[in-house]
Structures are given as structure tokens and as C-alpha cells.
Amino acid sequence: MDAWWRRSVIYQVYVRSFADSDGDGIGDLPGVRSRLPYLRDLGVDALWINPFYPSPQADAGYDVADYRDVDPRFGTLADAEALIRDAHAHGLRVLFDLVPNHTSEEHPWFRAALAAPPGSRERARYLFRDGQGSLPPNNWQSAFGGRAWSRVADGQWYLHLFAPQQPDLDWTNDEVRAEFEAILRFWFDRGVDGFRIDVAHGLAKDPEMPDLGAGHAPSGPAATGHPHWDLDEVHDVYRAWRRISDGYPGDRTFVGEIWVADPARLARYLRPDELHTAFNFTFLLAPWDAKALRAAVDESIQALSAVGAPATWVLSNHDVVRHVTRYGGGAAGVRRARAAALLMLALPGGAYVYQGEELGLPEVEDLPDELREDPSFRRTRGAETGRDGCRVPLPWSGTAPPFGFGPGGAWLPQPAGWAELTADRQTGDPASMLSLYRAALRHRAALPALARGALTWLPAADGVLAFRRDPDFFCVVNAGERPAAAPSDLRRARLLLASGPVAGDGTLPPATAAWYVS
Numbered sequence: 001m002d003a004w005w006r007r008s009v010i011y012q013v014y015v016r017s018f019a020d021s022d023g024d025g026i027g028d029l030p031g032v033r034s035r036l037p038y039l040r041d042l043g044v045d046a047l048w049i050n051p052f053y054p055s056p057q058a059d060a061g062y063d064v065a066d067y068r069d070v071d072p073r074f075g076t077l078a079d080a081e082a083l084i085r086d087a088h089a090h091g092l093r094v095l096f097d098l099v100p101n102h103t104s105e106e107h108p109w110f111r112a113a114l115a116a117p118p119g120s121r122e123r124a125r126y127l128f129r130d131g132q133g134s135l136p137p138n139n140w141q142s143a144f145g146g147r148a149w150s151r152v153a154d155g156q157w158y159l160h161l162f163a164p165q166q167p168d169l170d171w172t173n174d175e176v177r178a179e180f181e182a183i184l185r186f187w188f189d190r191g192v193d194g195f196r197i198d199v200a201h202g203l204a205k206d207p208e209m210p211d212l213g214a215g216h217a218p219s220g221p222a223a224t225g226h227p228h229w230d231l232d233e234v235h236d237v238y239r240a241w242r243r244i245s246d247g248y249p250g251d252r253t254f255v256g257e258i259w260v261a262d263p264a265r266l267a268r269y270l271r272p273d274e275l276h277t278a279f280n281f282t283f284l285l286a287p288w289d290a291k292a293l294r295a296a297v298d299e300s301i302q303a304l305s306a307v308g309a310p311a312t313w314v315l316s317n318h319d320v321v322r323h324v325t326r327y328g329g330g331a332a333g334v335r336r337a338r339a340a341a342l343l344m345l346a347l348p349g350g351a352y353v354y355q356g357e358e359l360g361l362p363e364v365e366d367l368p369d370e371l372r373e374d375p376s377f378r379r380t381r382g383a384e385t386g387r388d389g390c391r392v393p394l395p396w397s398g399t400a401p402p403f404g405f406g407p408g409g410a411w412l413p414q415p416a417g418w419a420e421l422t423a424d425r426q427t428g429d430p431a432s433m434l435s436l437y438r439a440a441l442r443h444r445a446a447l448p449a450l451a452r453g454a455l456t457w458l459p460a461a462d463g464v465l466a467f468r469r470d471p472d473f474f475c476v477v478n479a480g481e482r483p484a485a486a487p488s489d490l491r492r493a494r495l496l497l498a499s500g501p502v503a504g505d506g507t508l509p510p511a512t513a514a515w516y517v518s
């Protein structure tokens with residue numbers, strides 16, 4: 001049988017915004033445990049849990065001070081162990097989030113580095129360099145805005161590709177490598193099924209540290225020849241990690257967060273002795289347009305199948321504008337998001353569902369500035385509003401905030417209109433987004449064609465995507481502006497599920513997708 005990670009649907013739990021058990025307005029691990037029945041009933045296969053480790057929260061937990069414990073805001077180590085156990089008891093696997101590119105400035109290693117002199121073993125775990133006179137060592141920029149270097153008291157500079165509170169580690173250092181291998185074992189020994197790897201394309205840096213050239217963006221997909229994104233040396237790290245995961249029973253797995261130039265570069269991380277899967281940002285970045293979506297699907301499948309890796313599909317996560325809003329917002333955005341869900345869940349490979357997309361949540365665009373926490377907001381002086389708008393706590397029940405999120409408030413305000421979008425309200429309403437996701441996931445689990453059938457495109461009108469998953473499943477998506485007749489191959493097929501009303505003769509309105517079996 002295929003390994004589970006080749007075709008699983010993985011639900012992303014953004015802990016601080018999922019469910020709060022203790023009334024401090026911040027979600028926590030006991031909150032996640034209390035909602036496991038919801039996730040089981042939704043029909044996903046696994047969970048990816050965003051970082052919950054001790055952290056000053058300079059970047060919502062992506063600044064880790066201790067990789068082997070749990071921040072008191074989110075619970076205890078015993079809660080993390082209980083979460084793994086309970087999730088398994090509900091038939092759900094669990095991936096944790098590993099942050100290897102940088103630590104927190106409060107990690108004992110960085111504190112020791114600040115206390116030690118230039119040239120010391122303590123500094124050698126990070127990327128400390130002398131500047132050029134009063135200027136930093138080079139022109140590298142932080143992905144959150146501003147320069148990527150900060151100066152310490154003795155005049156040296158340290159590199160941080162993200163916030164200054166996130167110093168980059170030096171991955172040529174043997175101690176760094178050994179430490180992360182030990183961290184992997186620590187959690188594998190506790191039963192975790194795998195890891196999502198943060199900034200997996202960023203660990204290796206050009207040792208000469210040349211200036212960024214024209215065309216080398218500080219963040220976003222890497223162009224070739226970039227001095228700190230997607231260097232060949234990074235692959236060694238993943239070969240070593242794969243040997244570790246392969247030493248454990250039960251198909252432990254890695255999924256990389258890898259922003260690279262194109263699917264061919266992505267595939268290099270998924271060679272048989274490296275990572276298992278990676279997020280497919282080509283699909284996420286594609287506009288709502290049949291040609292663009294089809295090209296993203298084709299390029300991804302082609303590049304990844306060359307290395308024997310499955311594709312994965314993702315529409316939203318905690319770093320991007322929620323796709324209801326990206327696709328135009330309002331009723332049109334919701335219609336497209338419903339159709340996109342049926343497209344994503346019909347494609348071969350795995351899929352990621354970001355918490356709240358199954359409720360059709362839009363981006364919250366009007367948060368008060370003083371409540372925004374994303375460091376990119378302040379580091380760009382508001383030029384970038386940041387990612388808080390996709391991180392607003394989930395509405396579970398009731399008619400007023402915090403909508404059952406927890407016994408206290410919610411760390412970011414939820415719009416009053418979310419009373420219509422609570423999980424309770426949507427349960428049992430056949431027209432709701434939640435019912436659509438539940439039905440799609442139920443069919444996906446039951447249909448062998450969706451587990452392993454090859455994808456064949458069918459002839460279709462302009463603006464329409466139509467494909468078969470062998471032998472008997474069909475998906476049609478009308479991404480165009482006009483109603484589209486059903487492709488002739490579907491005349492004798494039975495309608496299984498649709499994202500909106502479909503005419504008796506199979507005509508699909510715009511922004512509608514349908515699943516058929518023959």
C-alpha cells in the first residue's frame with residue numbers, strides 16, 4: 001500500500017487561533033485536544049500544528065527559545081504528548097513545525113553568543129561577521145523589511161533573514177546539525193508522525209556573502225544564483241534527516257516550506273533520499289483562471305513525478321491572504337473558493353486545508369493597527385499590513401464574539417458577521433462551506449479513483465477545466481465568466497457533488513465545480 005503521506009489531507013492548526021481552553025484569549029494545546037472530534041468528523045487524515053514551543057512570540061512562535069518544550073501560553077510538554085496520543089486515537093496523524101533556519105534571540109545559544117567574544121565557539125553557531133566600517137557586512141534585506149543585519153555591543157553584526165529577534169544559525173556548524181538531529185529524535189520518540197520544515201530553502205548561505213544582485217528579492221520565490229535562498233548545500237541536511245526518519249517505524253514524514261523559482265527546483269528537495277513532500281506554492285499563487293490553474297497543475301505533476309514524489313495542493317495558510325478574499329471576496333469570492341476546494345481535493349496527491357477555510361472565512365482586512373502583531377507591519381511602517389488578517393480566531397458557536405473560541409475573549413477581534421459562519425451554524429446546513437468540505441472529504445476517502453487514479457485532461461470549453469481520475473471519476477470546474485455545457489464524456493456520468501447549482505443538462509454556471517462518477 002502507498003505511504004499515507006502520498007495522498008493525505010492535512011489540516012493546518014494555527015494553535016493561537018484555533019481554540020482556547022483557559023480564557024486568556026489565546027488558543028492552546030488543550031483547546032486543540034478538545035476539538036479533535038470536529039477534525040475527525042471533518043474527514044481529514046492528519047494535522048500540522050504551528051509552533052507552540054517556548055518563545056517570546058516576536059514572530060508568532062517562529063522564534064523558538066527551546067525546541068523540546070511547550071510555551072506556558074499553549075500548555076505543557078504533557079499536553080503535547082497527550083495531543084499526539086489523542087489525535088492517534090481519533091485516527092489522525094500529527095506533524096509538528098520545525099524551525100531550523102533561526103532560533104529566538106532568547107535561545108540559550110544566542111544568549112551565550114552575545115556574552116562571548118568574536119571568533120568564539122558560541123558565536124560560530126550563528127552568522128556573526130564584521131561590518132564594513134560603520135556599515136553592515138552586505139546589503140541583504142530582512143523578509144520582514146529593513147536590513148538583515150543587527151549590530152551587537154562589540155561592533156560585530158549578526159544575520160537575521162527575518163526579524164532581529166530571529167538570528168540565523170550557521171548550518172555549516174557541526175553542533176547545529178547534531179542539535180537538530182537530536183530534536184527530531186526527541187519528538188519522533190514521542191510518536192510525532194513528522195514535521196513541517198520552516199524556510200527549508202534558506203538554511204545554506206553563500207560563504208562569501210556577496211551582495212544581493214539586481215533581481216534577487218529578499219523574500220519570495222528564489223531566482224537562481226541567489227546568495228541565501230535555495231543553495232545546493234542545503235540538500236545535505238535533508239539527506240541526513242531522511243536517514244533519521246527512515247529509521248523509525250510508521251512512515252514518518254517531512255513536508256518542506258520551500259519558496260523556489262519553479263516546480264523543477266522544488267523537485268530537487270523531493271528526490272528519494274530527501275524530503276517526502278513540499279507545499280506547492282505555484283498552485284496557491286495561481287489566479288482564478290483556467291489556463292493558469294491548469295498550467296500550475298501540469299507543471300507541478302510533471303516536475304514532481306520525475307523524482308517519484310507526490311504533488312500537494314494548498315490554497316491558504318497563516319502567511320497569505322485567505323483565498324475567499326484573494327479570489328475577489330464577497331459572494332463571488334465564496335463561490336470561487338467553493339469551486340477551488342472541489343478542484344484541489346480532486347487532484348492527485350496530498351492537500352492542505354488551513355483552519356477556517358472549511359468555514360469559508362474571509363481575510364479580516366480592517367483590524368485596528370494597534371492590535372496587529374505581525375512584525376512585517378511595523379518593520380515596513382505599515383506599507384505591508386501583514387498576516388494578522390488570516391490569523392483571526394475561529395468562530396465555533398454562538399451569536400457574539402468570541403463565538404465559542406474560549407471562555408475569555410479572542411486575541412484579535414472577530415467580525416460580528418462571523419455569527420453566520422460558526423461551525424455550529426454551518427453544521428447540518430447542506431448549502432454551507434463546512435458541509436461541502438465534509439462531503440468532499442467523505443467521497444475522497446471512499447473513491448479508489450481519488451486515491452490513486454491517474455489524471456487525464458478532457459477537452460473542454462474556454463475557461464473550463466475538466467479531467468478524469470482513472471477509471472471512473474470526473475471533475476469539471478467552470479472558472480470562466482459564462483455558463484458552460486458539460487463535456488461530452490460526462491453525458492452518462494452521475495453527479496456526485498457540486499459547489500453550486502448545476503442545470504439538469506449538466507450546464508455549469510460560472511465559478512462552479514462538480515464531481516461525477518460513471
Ligand code: NOJ
Binds near residue numbers: 059162199
Ligand atoms: C515561514 C512561516 O510560515 C512564517 O509564518 C514565518 O514568519 C517565517 N517562516 C519565519 O520563520
